[in-house]
Structures are given as structure tokens and as C-alpha cells.
Amino acid sequence: MTDKKQIPYKIYLEENEMPKQWYNVRADMKNKPAPLLNPGTLQPMTADELGVVFCEELVKQELDDTTAYFDIPQEILDFYKMYRPSPLVRAYCLEKALDTPAKIYYKFEGNNTSGSHKLNSAIAQAYYAKQQGLKGVTTETGAGQWGTALSMACAYLGLDCKVYMVKCSYEQKPFRREVMRTYGANVTPSPSETTNVGRKILAEHPGTTGSLGCAISEAVEDATSHEGYRYVLGSVLNQVLLHQSIIGLETKAALDKYNIQPDIIIGCAGGGSNLGGLISPFMGEKLRGEKDYRFIAVEPASCPSFTRGKFAYDFCDTGMVCPLAKMYTLGSGFIPSANHAGGLRYHGMSSTLSQLYHDHLMEAISVEQTSVFEAATKFARIEGILPAPESSHAIKVAIDEAMKCKETGEEKTIVFGLTGTGYFDLVAYEKFNNGEMSDYIPTDEELAAGFAGLPKVE
Amino acid sequence: MTDKKQIPYKIYLEENEMPKQWYNVRADMKNKPAPLLNPGTLQPMTADELGVVFCEELVKQELDDTTAYFDIPQEILDFYKMYRPSPLVRAYCLEKALDTPAKIYYKFEGNNTSGSHKLNSAIAQAYYAKQQGLKGVTTETGAGQWGTALSMACAYLGLDCKVYMVKCSYEQKPFRREVMRTYGANVTPSPSETTNVGRKILAEHPGTTGSLGCAISEAVEDATSHEGYRYVLGSVLNQVLLHQSIIGLETKAALDKYNIQPDIIIGCAGGGSNLGGLISPFMGEKLRGEKDYRFIAVEPASCPSFTRGKFAYDFCDTGMVCPLAKMYTLGSGFIPSANHAGGLRYHGMSSTLSQLYHDHLMEAISVEQTSVFEAATKFARIEGILPAPESSHAIKVAIDEAMKCKETGEEKTIVFGLTGTGYFDLVAYEKFNNGEMSDYIPTDEELAAGFAGLPKVE
Known part of the structure; x- marks a missing residue:
């Protein structure tokens, strides 16, 4: 689907090509994500109630499911210019090493001191x-x-x-x-x-x-x-997905610049901040019937909210003081096994993404962590970036999809989110390097114990 | 000296604008750096002798002080494309925070997993x-x-x-x-x-x-x-400065693209790999009489090779098995005090840079480490990048020069090398954050002890 223009290793947008608005995918959803509920009254949380905990403007963003675009304030645009645009990288070396006809791109969010898209x-x-x-x-x-x-x-x-x-x-x-x-x-x-x-x-x-x-x-x-x-909170909430749409908007602008049409878009999923941000503008096209894409959420087999969770109202925190959210959840009491490394350990999932998954607009897959670290190490050696364990979930599935293309001969275009670097995750890498890393998949009984704690909501 | 074109926060070269040759500053030096000597015979090391330890092609590069440009092999160009060009950043936020009329740029080499220009x-x-x-x-x-x-x-x-x-x-x-x-x-x-x-x-x-x-x-x-x-060795040698000229060549190409003429170019100096690489093409212009620049090498007060060392033949290693090099040195037995944090602890300095400094083509200044960490912390908070302690030496002096401009009202253009990130230096940052960091300046007696170990060479 690419034209003849030579694609560079890294596509950087010019400053004047950078998005000036965030995109709110909820505006294009027919089935809106269910509202947050007051845990006492089980009624939808009002702006006033939310304003006790959150900033006013963020409450507005949280509750607004009809406005498609929000202007990004100038001061935030200026801050973005210090570390954005992040590069959209063509993984030429990885393609060559895998000997695949697939074309692989990744949006790399790790080149800032926080080390991630956060x-x-x-x-x-x-x-x-x-x-x-x-x-x-x-x-x-x-x-x-x-x-x-x-x-x-x-x-x-x-x-x-x-x-x-x-x-x-x-x-x-x-x-x-x-x-x-x-x-x-x-x-x-x-x-x-x-x-x-x-x-x-x-x-x-x-x-x-x-x-x-x-x-x-x-x-x-x-x-x-x-x-x-x-x-303030770094994931799960609608407002966070709104801000993180900058990832997807930049990705789309970079792809459009070279007339590239992705077939598969892959992201790791914990609370959903990165995945939601990356896929939002593409999902918007799909929701509006303009284009079609395969979206794949990748989660750890040790914390499988999408693939083994229930779509139900649940507490957002184990302390049960926060509002209830309708989401794919393992129950607010669920804690991943002790051998689980890295993030992606939240018991629930963004309401927006949960609704999209429930409506079959997105796929989800779970992977085991030793296979994730194998993919991470391979990627580090070939592409030169030491990835965060979280991001490596997406790498694992991107490689798997590229290998399927090798079998079928299809020249699919795969885009995945490389959310961050693993510089502070070397205890986990050490475990893997020493052959001491193990996998654990929760039993049905363990999951049932988590589900037993779900609140009773109609 | 800048034209009216709006300078972006980050100047990235396009792939086709990236340098395809390294520049060898020795070719334009009237006084060539002194040759390496065989420690046994005190005669210049031959290619054959060096070839026992180093790769053939690298020996050629090491000894060649007349060829100005070396083609970069395609496989290296391809590798460079994975993490280069590095951005030349306009420090708008720092300028604003300092309220200086100076224009500050830094070449940031930290956005790769090695964390530096190495x-x-x-x-x-x-x-x-x-x-x-x-x-x-x-x-x-x-x-x-x-x-x-x-x-x-x-x-x-x-x-x-x-x-x-x-x-x-x-x-x-x-x-x-x-x-x-x-x-x-x-x-x-x-x-x-x-x-x-x-x-x-x-x-x-x-x-x-x-x-x-x-x-x-x-x-x-x-x-x-x-x-x-x-x-193989990561600094000091001529071949290393040759490869690192990619830093200066990219910097110059980015500046030229926007018609920017720097007044001062600043780099930290340990063995000289970053400083030599950054200044090489600009120094070439100065040597050829085409343009003039102020070059400032910044070194730790605790390891002051340039500012307090002797220009003499010395051993490159404390084990005294390597060839002798003529350089500014504190003596191969010199070890910085125990409270010295980070790198820049080598006893000597690149022969090429030593000759340039000896010929008054470059300045040098030493700074104390608590002031370096103050500058590092200020920079991190304003520009969003946690700098390596080494790189922060250059930051310190860049800020000082910008503050001088504030006093005089001069709109000087300052370029400095930000060689890397401090993600693996947090023990030192912790010391600083806890107020437990101290300075130490070696006494004249301590330096004299180092000089006493210098070999006797004509």
C-alpha cells in the first residue's frame, strides 16, 4: 500500500505538522462507554462530585463524549515541542532479520526522561x-x-x-x-x-x-x-485517552505523509492509556466507516483483563473509595502473581476500550512473560533500543504477525506502539538473562475469587 | 546572526542531509599531534606494531594526519540511521528561564540505549x-x-x-x-x-x-x-575523534540549514571523544582561516588535565603496557579523589586536542562538581532531560556564558554538546539531592606526585 517514495528509517513530523488538537474517540462511538457511578448511590457521577477530586477542566473532558476535537493549549504545545514529535520508525533491520515481507513500523515514545508516553x-x-x-x-x-x-x-x-x-x-x-x-x-x-x-x-x-x-x-x-x-491519574480515565491521542494523531500524520496504509495496529494494554491513544484516530475512521483496520490489544497472561475478565461495573481501586467504572475486570482484589515483572498489572481496563472490545471492534491476545522478554531481547539487539517490559508485549505480537506474513507471503503493514525504554527494569532483564524468569497463568479458581468481589450493580 | 526563519525547538536533518564522510581535523592542523611512541624503543609506533593490538583499518585511520575526509561505509551509515541524526535542540525554555539574550543550542547525543555519543x-x-x-x-x-x-x-x-x-x-x-x-x-x-x-x-x-x-x-x-x-578503545585515540566528528558535522549542517553562526562552542572533556567530535569541523574552518569561534573545553576541577596538567609524553594506561602519547596529563598514576562522581576521570587528554590547546586554538576551564549538579538539576527541570554528570559540565559553562550575555546584553549564539543521559548515575544524583555531595580540588603536592611518574622522553 506504500507508494514509491523512499521511506526513511525514522519519520519525524515538522513542527508545523504536529497535531494542535486532541481527538476524542468517544464522539464517534455509537455505543458510548458507560458512565462512572457514585459507589454510594450507584448514580452517574456528576461534574460537581468529580470536581472534589479532579480539576474542573479535566472533569469536563472526562464527561464529554460528543466533542470530537479539543484544542491543545499553547503552553502544552510548547512543552510537547521539547520531546515531541516522537519518531515513527520503520523497522528495516527487524524486517531483514525476520526475513519477512511485512512492513513494520513502531511509534517510539521512550525518548524523554520519564521514559514513556506518560x-x-x-x-x-x-x-x-x-x-x-x-x-x-x-x-x-x-x-x-x-x-x-x-x-x-x-x-x-x-x-x-x-x-x-x-x-x-x-x-x-x-x-x-x-x-x-x-x-x-x-x-x-x-x-x-x-x-x-x-x-x-x-x-x-x-x-x-x-x-x-x-x-x-x-x-x-x-x-x-x-x-x-x-x-491526578495516569491511565484508565477517558481524559487520559484523550491526551494520549497525540500518539495516534502523530502516527497517522506521519503515515499519511508517505501514503502508508496500515493493516494491523498493535499496542500493549494495562489500563489502556497507550493503546487507546495510539488507535484512537484510526478507530475513528473505522467507526465512521471510512477505513478498516485490525486492532490488537496485547496483555500479560498473568493479568488477562480483556481475554479472561468480565465486562462489569467494578471499583477502580482496591480501597474501593473511587467511583465504579464499567470495564473488563478481574475484580478489584485481583493481584498478579509475584513473578509478574513490569507494569500492565491493573485489574481493570479503560471503559472506552472495554466498550470497543465488547463491540468486536478490536481484538485482544494474552502472552506469557518469558516469550515477551525473548522478543524484547531480540528487538534490542536488532533495533538498538532496550524496550520496557510493557512495550515488549506489543513487540512480541508484532513479530508473530510478521512471521505469519512470511508464511503467507503477504506484505502487510504492521504498526505497533513502543511505549518506553527498559532502563529502570533491569532487575527483570537480569532475571531473564540468568534463566530465572518464569510464567504464571492464573487458574480459573483464582479468577473466580476475584470476580466474587465485584459489586452488585444492575 | 540568525536570519528571520523561525528556528524549531529541535532541528533534525533529513536522511539525505546526513554526513556521508567523517572529517579528520588533523589534516588541517599546521602543528600535527605528536605520534604515539613505542614504550621500549621510544620510536614512533609503526602500523605493524599497532596492528597487533588494533584492527588494520583503524590503525590506518590512527596514523593518517593528512586525509581530510574518510567515507563512512554504507553499513555504518545504515546503523547511524537507526539512532541518528541526533537533534540539535534550541533551548528556548532555558533561555527564557535565564532571561538571557543569548541563543542556546545543544546537540543531544543521549537518545540511544547506550545513553551517549559512544x-x-x-x-x-x-x-x-x-x-x-x-x-x-x-x-x-x-x-x-x-x-x-x-x-x-x-x-x-x-x-x-x-x-x-x-x-x-x-x-x-x-x-x-x-x-x-x-x-x-x-x-x-x-x-x-x-x-x-x-x-x-x-x-x-x-x-x-x-x-x-x-x-x-x-x-x-x-x-x-x-x-x-x-x-578497542572508546576515547583519546585519533580514530575515535574521527568517528565522533559525525557529531560536529551534523551540528554544522543543522546550523547551516538555518543560517546560524555560533560564537561559542562548549564541550565536556575527559579523554576528548565528544569535545573533539563536536568541534572538529568548526575547528577546521578556524584552522583554514575561514571563520572564527571560541571553543571551551570543560573539565572537572578534581581531574584537571588541561588546566593544571603538563604537556608531555605519558603512558596511556596505569599498567604502562600501551604506547606513550604526548598529551596534557596528570601522570598515569593520578586517580581523582574518591568523592568524584561520574566519568571524565582519565589522567590524560587526546593528543589532537592537547596540541590544539597548546597552540591556543581552544580554551579550557575547570568546574567543581556541586556546581555541575546544580546546573544539571536546573537543566533537567527546565529542559526536561536528565543529563549525565559528564555532559553537565558543559551545561554549567553554557549557563555561565549565557548569564554573561545577560549582563552585557550581547546576543551571542552558544552551542554545547549534551553527550548523554544520567539514568545510570542516580547514585550521584541521590547524593546531591541529599546535600551530601562535596568538592575536592587536588593540591599542588598531589599533582606533583602524579607528574613524578612521567616517563623521561625528549
């Missing part, structure tokens, strides 16, 4: 907090990518940033912590003595090393109990 | 080893940047790669080690039991944590005692 939404959320006259924002972080991105955005805007970092990560990933501190963030190991919920948990479980659910609860309590603070 | 020469050296039909190469690494770069290059070309990593780094920087292993390199803590010199040192100093000098000796012994291996 910065795209962090700067937007921090900007609206600043615009609202707030003093600062709070958040939680597990592995640290989102916390790092938010710290960078807040440092740029002169906003206070409080990060609750799951205690075991805080201790095991001191480098992530130090990047955040270098960007001026206040990083607290969670559970902590600074919140009621933290003190309660510490009293009940003195030796606990924390969990993401607890860190969320602490961050929310901190925001709502301090004048001038709001809570 | 990859530019690693791929070239590995390519020539492969072309010569060798099985593999050996090298030493301290902090690990060079070892990582070489591992990547060897993985790409299917060449065996043995890295002797200073034992204390091997133990303290397990992540660097794992990146190298992920790229298939054989990483050995030095001193080791695998070489005679390693066994000898271990017998004499059972508890030693190693030194760069010892690691060099092991790598050289390994290469010369195994059929099909040669030793």
Missing part, C-alpha cells in the same frame, strides 16, 4: 491544575513511570507534586525515586504516617510493603484534605 | 573488526557507557564482545552490566582470574576492587592472546 497526559493534567490556580497535585505510582512523568510536568510549571510510591517499589527502585526527587517531587513510601488511611493500614499490618490500591487511597485523601490540591 | 565510534570499530574477519573484540569499561555502546554494536554485527568492567563498578552498577549482558556481551569483573595480569594483581592485592588501568591491561592481554580478537 508525559503526554502528565503535562496536560498539570497544566489544567495550574490554570485552576491550584498549588499542586497528588498521585500514586507503582513502578514509577507515571510519577516521574508527573514530577517533570510539575517542575516545568512550578507546581507542587506529591507522589505516594508503593513502599516495596520505593525501596527496590531507588533510582526512579531519585529522578522524581531531582524534579522536585515529594515522594512518600506508601502506606505512610501522613494520611488516616495510611496510619490505619500500618496499624493493622505493621510489616506491609504497600499496594497500588493503598497508594491511590492515600493520594486521594491527601488531595481532598488539603486546600488547593487535586488528585 | 555508539558513534563503537559501531565503526566493530565494523572494521568484522570486515577484517575477526571473531570479536575486547575492551574495558569503568562507568559502563562505552562497554554498553560496544555491546550494542557487536550484537548488531554478530561479533563477540568481551568487556572487562572495573570490579567496583561491576558490583555497584549491576544495571549497566545487565544492559551489556542483554546485548550478549561477556562481562568480566576486573581484576579477574582469566588473564595473567589479573591473576598477578589478585595474588598481590586479594581485596582489590580494580582500576581502569588494570582493566585495560586485561583487555589488551585477552585480545593479543586469542586468535581473531583485537582491542
Whole structure:
């Protein structure tokens, strides 16, 4: 489907070709994602209710499922110019090594200090907090990518940033912590003595090393109990997918520039921020009946929300303080097995993506982590980039699809999202290099235990 | 000096604008750098003598001080396309934050998995080893940047790669080690039991944590005692400056594209690979009398080869097995104080740069490390990139020069080399963040002890 123009190794957009609006895929969805519910009343959350926790403008974006395009404020466009456009890379070396007729492209989001695409939404959320006259924002972080991105955005805007970092990560990933501190963030190991919920948990479980659910609860309590603070979140929410649409819009502009029509678009899926952002503008074309694409979400076999989860209302956090969301979920009590490396460990999935998957507009596949690290290592050696474990899920399936093309002789064009780098994931790589990495697929009984915790909602 | 065309935040060259030749600044030097000497005979090293240790083609490049341009082989050009061109960034945000009339640009070499410019020469050296039909190469690494770069290059070309990593780094920087292993390199803590010199040192100093000098000796012994291996080195040598000229050539092409004429060009200086590469084409213009520039080499006050060293023949390694080079040196026995963080700890300096400095074609300045980390942190927060400690030496002086412009009102154009990222230097950042970083300037007595070890050469 490509024309005769020589495709460079990396396609960079010019500054004047960069998107100036975000695209809201919900506007083109016939079946809209179900609304967030108040866990007490089971009624849809109102803007006022959400405004206690989130910034006003972000609440508007969260609730708006009809406006297709949102102007990106100039200050965010300027920030984007510091690390965007990200390159769309033609994987010539990988194609050659696989000896496949497929044409492989990847959108590489790792060339910024946060190491991932998370910065795209962090700067937007921090900007609206600043615009609202707030003093600062709070958040939680597990592995640290989102916390790092938010710290960078807040440092740029002169906003206070409080990060609750799951205690075991805080201790095991001191480098992530130090990047955040270098960007001026206040990083607290969670559970902590600074919140009621933290003190309660510490009293009940003195030796606990924390969990993401607890860190969320602490961050929310901190925001709502301090004048001038709001809570922000790096994935799952509609607003995050909106901001992350910059990934897909740039990808599409770069492909259009060379008249390239992708056949398959692949992304890894945890909460859905990267996948949703990458596919949004292409999905819009599909929803409007203009073009057709295969979309493939790739998730870990150890945390298979799409492929083995239920499509139901569930709590967004294990502390059950946040609104209920309708999504593919394993139950808010589900925790991946201890041998699971890297991110993509959230029990649920973006409501928007869940609806699209439910409507058969998208496929999903789960892969085991040793095969993911095999693909990661192969990719690193051939394409020169050490990928994040999360991103490597997409690499694995992109390679599999390219090998299918080799069998059939089809010259398909495959695009995948390379969300980030693995520079802070070397403990996992070491395990793999030493042959000590293992796989674990949860049993049906284990999943049933998670589903048992689902709230009863019509 | 800039025209009215709007300068983007990042200037990327198109693939067809990328340099296809390296530039050899020695060709335009009236006073050529002094030749390497055989430590036994004190006669200039012949190609045959050098060929025992180094690859043939690299020996030719090392000795050739008259050919101005060398064609870059197609396979290296292809590899460069995977991570080059590196962006020339207009530091709009930094200029604004400093409120300076100066225009600041930096050439950012950190956007590749090796994290620095080292990859530019690693791929070239590995390519020539492969072309010569060798099985593999050996090298030493301290902090690990060079070892990582070489591992990547060897993985790409299917060449065996043995890295002797200073034992204390091997133990303290397990992540660097794992990146190298992920790229298939054989990483050995030095001193080791695998070489005679390693066994000898271990017998004499059972508890030693190693030194760069010892690691060099092991790598050289390994290469010369195994059929099909040669030793490669990441800095100091003329061949390395030749390969690194790609940095300066791209910088110049990007500046020329927008009709920008720099006034000051600044680079950090350890062995000189980055500085030499960045300034080469500009220095060529100066040497040929076509244009004038101020060049500033920035070195740590704790390892001040240029500013306090002697211009003399010295051993390139502490083991005194390598040829003698004429350079600004602190003596091959000099070791920076224990509180020195990051690289730039080599006792000597590239012969080419030493000659240029001796001939007053270049300035040098030394800076203390707490001021370097202050500049690094400021830069990270404003420009969004966490810089390597080495690179931050250049940042420090670029900011100082920009502040001078603020005082005088001059609109100078400042270009500096941002050689790499600090993702593996967070132990040093942590020290700084905790207020535990200190400075140390060697006393005259300490330097005198280093000079006492200089060989007696006419």
C-alpha cells in the first residue's frame, strides 16, 4: 500500500505538522462507554462530585463524549515541542532479520526522561491544575513511570507534586525515586504516617510493603484534605485517552505523509492509556466507516483483563473509595502473581476500550512473560533500543504477525506502539538473562475469587 | 546572526542531509599531534606494531594526519540511521528561564540505549573488526557507557564482545552490566582470574576492587592472546575523534540549514571523544582561516588535565603496557579523589586536542562538581532531560556564558554538546539531592606526585 517514495528509517513530523488538537474517540462511538457511578448511590457521577477530586477542566473532558476535537493549549504545545514529535520508525533491520515481507513500523515514545508516553497526559493534567490556580497535585505510582512523568510536568510549571510510591517499589527502585526527587517531587513510601488511611493500614499490618490500591487511597485523601490540591491519574480515565491521542494523531500524520496504509495496529494494554491513544484516530475512521483496520490489544497472561475478565461495573481501586467504572475486570482484589515483572498489572481496563472490545471492534491476545522478554531481547539487539517490559508485549505480537506474513507471503503493514525504554527494569532483564524468569497463568479458581468481589450493580 | 526563519525547538536533518564522510581535523592542523611512541624503543609506533593490538583499518585511520575526509561505509551509515541524526535542540525554555539574550543550542547525543555519543565510534570499530574477519573484540569499561555502546554494536554485527568492567563498578552498577549482558556481551569483573595480569594483581592485592588501568591491561592481554580478537578503545585515540566528528558535522549542517553562526562552542572533556567530535569541523574552518569561534573545553576541577596538567609524553594506561602519547596529563598514576562522581576521570587528554590547546586554538576551564549538579538539576527541570554528570559540565559553562550575555546584553549564539543521559548515575544524583555531595580540588603536592611518574622522553 506504500507508494514509491523512499521511506526513511525514522519519520519525524515538522513542527508545523504536529497535531494542535486532541481527538476524542468517544464522539464517534455509537455505543458510548458507560458512565462512572457514585459507589454510594450507584448514580452517574456528576461534574460537581468529580470536581472534589479532579480539576474542573479535566472533569469536563472526562464527561464529554460528543466533542470530537479539543484544542491543545499553547503552553502544552510548547512543552510537547521539547520531546515531541516522537519518531515513527520503520523497522528495516527487524524486517531483514525476520526475513519477512511485512512492513513494520513502531511509534517510539521512550525518548524523554520519564521514559514513556506518560508525559503526554502528565503535562496536560498539570497544566489544567495550574490554570485552576491550584498549588499542586497528588498521585500514586507503582513502578514509577507515571510519577516521574508527573514530577517533570510539575517542575516545568512550578507546581507542587506529591507522589505516594508503593513502599516495596520505593525501596527496590531507588533510582526512579531519585529522578522524581531531582524534579522536585515529594515522594512518600506508601502506606505512610501522613494520611488516616495510611496510619490505619500500618496499624493493622505493621510489616506491609504497600499496594497500588493503598497508594491511590492515600493520594486521594491527601488531595481532598488539603486546600488547593487535586488528585491526578495516569491511565484508565477517558481524559487520559484523550491526551494520549497525540500518539495516534502523530502516527497517522506521519503515515499519511508517505501514503502508508496500515493493516494491523498493535499496542500493549494495562489500563489502556497507550493503546487507546495510539488507535484512537484510526478507530475513528473505522467507526465512521471510512477505513478498516485490525486492532490488537496485547496483555500479560498473568493479568488477562480483556481475554479472561468480565465486562462489569467494578471499583477502580482496591480501597474501593473511587467511583465504579464499567470495564473488563478481574475484580478489584485481583493481584498478579509475584513473578509478574513490569507494569500492565491493573485489574481493570479503560471503559472506552472495554466498550470497543465488547463491540468486536478490536481484538485482544494474552502472552506469557518469558516469550515477551525473548522478543524484547531480540528487538534490542536488532533495533538498538532496550524496550520496557510493557512495550515488549506489543513487540512480541508484532513479530508473530510478521512471521505469519512470511508464511503467507503477504506484505502487510504492521504498526505497533513502543511505549518506553527498559532502563529502570533491569532487575527483570537480569532475571531473564540468568534463566530465572518464569510464567504464571492464573487458574480459573483464582479468577473466580476475584470476580466474587465485584459489586452488585444492575 | 540568525536570519528571520523561525528556528524549531529541535532541528533534525533529513536522511539525505546526513554526513556521508567523517572529517579528520588533523589534516588541517599546521602543528600535527605528536605520534604515539613505542614504550621500549621510544620510536614512533609503526602500523605493524599497532596492528597487533588494533584492527588494520583503524590503525590506518590512527596514523593518517593528512586525509581530510574518510567515507563512512554504507553499513555504518545504515546503523547511524537507526539512532541518528541526533537533534540539535534550541533551548528556548532555558533561555527564557535565564532571561538571557543569548541563543542556546545543544546537540543531544543521549537518545540511544547506550545513553551517549559512544555508539558513534563503537559501531565503526566493530565494523572494521568484522570486515577484517575477526571473531570479536575486547575492551574495558569503568562507568559502563562505552562497554554498553560496544555491546550494542557487536550484537548488531554478530561479533563477540568481551568487556572487562572495573570490579567496583561491576558490583555497584549491576544495571549497566545487565544492559551489556542483554546485548550478549561477556562481562568480566576486573581484576579477574582469566588473564595473567589479573591473576598477578589478585595474588598481590586479594581485596582489590580494580582500576581502569588494570582493566585495560586485561583487555589488551585477552585480545593479543586469542586468535581473531583485537582491542578497542572508546576515547583519546585519533580514530575515535574521527568517528565522533559525525557529531560536529551534523551540528554544522543543522546550523547551516538555518543560517546560524555560533560564537561559542562548549564541550565536556575527559579523554576528548565528544569535545573533539563536536568541534572538529568548526575547528577546521578556524584552522583554514575561514571563520572564527571560541571553543571551551570543560573539565572537572578534581581531574584537571588541561588546566593544571603538563604537556608531555605519558603512558596511556596505569599498567604502562600501551604506547606513550604526548598529551596534557596528570601522570598515569593520578586517580581523582574518591568523592568524584561520574566519568571524565582519565589522567590524560587526546593528543589532537592537547596540541590544539597548546597552540591556543581552544580554551579550557575547570568546574567543581556541586556546581555541575546544580546546573544539571536546573537543566533537567527546565529542559526536561536528565543529563549525565559528564555532559553537565558543559551545561554549567553554557549557563555561565549565557548569564554573561545577560549582563552585557550581547546576543551571542552558544552551542554545547549534551553527550548523554544520567539514568545510570542516580547514585550521584541521590547524593546531591541529599546535600551530601562535596568538592575536592587536588593540591599542588598531589599533582606533583602524579607528574613524578612521567616517563623521561625528549
